[in-house]
Amino acid sequence: MSIKNITLEKNFLALAPMAGLTHAAFRELVASFGGCDLFFTEMLNVRAIVHQNPEKDPYLICGKNDRPLVAQLVGREPELFAQAVARLEANFSFCGYDINFGCSRGAIQRYGWGVSLMKEPALCAEIVAAVRSATQKPVSAKIRSGFEHNREKLISFVETLIQAGVQLVTLHPRTAEEGFRRPARWEEISWLKENFPSLKILGNGDVFGPQDAQKMLAQTRCHGVMIGRAAPLRPWIFRDTKSYLAKGEIPPGPSPQEIPTKMWELISQYLPEELREKRFELWLFWFLQNFPFGLHYFSEVKKEKTLAAKLEKLRQILSRERLRPYPARPYLLR
Numbered sequence: 486m487s488i489k490n491i492t493l494e495k496n497f498l499a500l501a502p503m504a505g506l507t508h509a510a511f512r513e514l515v516a517s518f519g520g521c522d523l524f525f526t527e528m529l530n531v532r533a534i535v536h537q538n539p540e541k542d543p544y545l546i547c548g549k550n551d552r553p554l555v556a557q558l559v560g561r562e563p564e565l566f567a568q569a570v571a572r573l574e575a576n577f578s579f580c581g582y583d584i585n586f587g588c589s590r591g592a593i594q595r596y597g598w599g600v601s602l603m604k605e606p607a608l609c610a611e612i613v614a615a616v617r618s619a620t621q622k623p624v625s626a627k628i629r630s631g632f633e634h635n636r637e638k639l640i641s642f643v644e645t646l647i648q649a650g651v652q653l654v655t656l657h658p659r660t661a662e663e664g665f666r667r668p669a670r671w672e673e674i675s676w677l678k679e680n681f682p683s684l685k686i687l688g689n690g691d692v693f694g695p696q697d698a699q700k701m702l703a704q705t706r707c708h709g710v711m712i713g714r715a716a717p718l719r720p721w722i723f724r725d726t727k728s729y730l731a732k733g734e735i736p737p738g739p740s741p742q743e744i745p746t747k748m749w750e751l752i753s754q755y756l757p758e759e760l761r762e763k764r765f766e767l768w769l770f771w772f773l774q775n776f777p778f779g780l781h782y783f784s785e786v787k788k789e790k791t792l793a794a795k796l797e798k799l800r801q802i803l804s805r806e807r808l809r810p811y812p813a814r815p816y817l818l819r
């Protein structure tokens with residue numbers, strides 16, 4: 486299947502955009518295991534892209550193997566979207582642009598960005614048109630259910646996006662107020678599939694292991710699956726899911742103590758010094774949720790004063806730990 490310049494296989498797997506987590510180093514970690522067909526950056530503020538030097542912006546650092554890579558954009562002024570895309574087109578080689586109409590975090594909604602734009606479909610259409618005016622590449626949108634679980638409203642919103650030129654929609658079927666509470670309502674992904682036969686659809690929400698991905702594909706008939714929170718816990722989940730979908734087998738997992746070292750090496754390679762420890766700890770907070778005492782481990786590691794001591798502490802702790810079978814479900818959010 487292809488969307489303009491991007492060719493994707495049936496049942497493709499995508500790494501979700503996650504602020505603070507899906508930077509170049511983490512995407513490279515995921516790519517090193519294989520299995521991920523489409524990468525998304527964390528959300529990129531269009532105003533920052535327009536007003537800062539893109540070459541010095543750490544959010545715009547790309548890896549070597551995190552391809553195809555889609556830039557996810559957040560904001561609300563159509564003209565800033567157009568200017569931001571023009572700048573990205575001139576300086577980078579993203580394969581497409583995704584518009585964030587789904588983030589429900591408080592600050593994002595207060596600015597009138599993310600999911601709050603789902604209340605303004607006409608403005609969303611203008612944003613899509615602005616992005617399209619600045620690129621020939623595919624334009625996609627990531628949405629939630631909206632502000633209620635209402636089939637007609639969801640269909641009408643997606644219709645507006647399609648008419649404005651969106652070729653791929655990712656649906657995280659929870660409302661803005663639900664945050665991560667209550668299970669994602671995968672049946673809403675099927676609504677899109679039933680109504681829009683030529684739209685490419687990425688299903689998202691509560692895929693915590695290969696078996697969940699298989700169930701989502703079977704239940705909703707979506708074209709691909711996007712994985713978010715389970716990825717920082719198991720960056721090799723894409724490899725495992727690919728193998729499970731093809732052969733019904735999950736390969737043996739890596740030893741837990743290898744992963745933080747690998748992650749730190751990639752962070753040192755890709756991210757500027759002032760961001761490294763912060764990004765490492767943010768990821769570690771999620772990774773340690775693979776283990777029942779992960780939160781305790783996290784505080785033990787944080788107590789250490791130097792980075793070398795932190796890595797050594799982690800090695801000691803993790804040498805006693807084993808990864809449990811899927812699902813890899815985080816038990817806390819941040």
Ligand SMILES: Cc1cc2nc3c(=O)[nH]c(=O)nc-3n(C[C@H](O)[C@H](O)[C@H](O)COP(=O)(O)O)c2cc1C
Binds near residue numbers: 585
């Ligand atoms: C820490 C964190 C940061 C996120 N940042 C973004 C973001 O930048 N853009 C976006 O569209 N969604 C963002 N999301 C939502 C995810 O992309 C995804 O839709 C959500 O986590 C549901 O998928 P999951 O159940 O596989 O985690 C974020 C989620 C988390 C947990």
